[in-house]
Amino acid sequence: MTSSLRWTSSDLQTLPDDGKRYEIIAGELFVSKQPHFYHQHVCGKIYYLLENWTTSRRLGQAIIAPGLIFAEDDDVVPDVAWLSNKRLAAALGTDGKLHLAPDLIVEVLSPGAANQRRDREAKLKLYSRRCVLEYWIVDWSAGKVEIYRRKDGELYLFATLVKSEKLESPLLPGFSAQIDDIFADVP
DSSP states (O other): OOOOOOOOHHHHTTSOOSSOEEEEETTEEEEEOOOOHHHHHHHHHHHHHHHHHHHHHOSEEEEESOOEEEETTEEEOOSEEEEEHHHHHHHBOTTSSBOSOOSEEEEEOOSSHHHHHIIIIIHHHHHHHTTOSEEEEEETTTTEEEEEEEETTEEEEEEEEETTOEEOOTTSTTOOEEHHHHTTTOO
């Protein structure tokens, strides 16, 4: 009988502060290198669009790379998140980390099969299980955004948007962004 190592949040404290991103999903450790310039550029654009909308509406808050600890073996760092005021009040712990699901999570894909598997499979399952209402997977190299929305207790692919299309969400009344604007300045 073989046993596999299950990583916990406590184990993360022992890892080096070396610029890599360490995340745990269902006890499995995922390690990412420092992101590509355009990955970060797109994260910033999405945050900017959400923050501008949020500032005018005062319905919640957008945040870049929040610590999100669902459990000892589910400790992740999404690229961008948005929380309604109600969820933020319930989710934000005294440690400055989120402990309940944001309304919206955005992950911008990094190159590589392991990174794709983490965001498209492991994180999709985690966010679905933990009641995230909407999940955007952004592929900056292909210029598209996949929108997953909650239906019957799970996140399902609702739409895949490409350049010249408009991004809107029932979670964000009045929010609208052109996909072209998200990928402006990305070759």
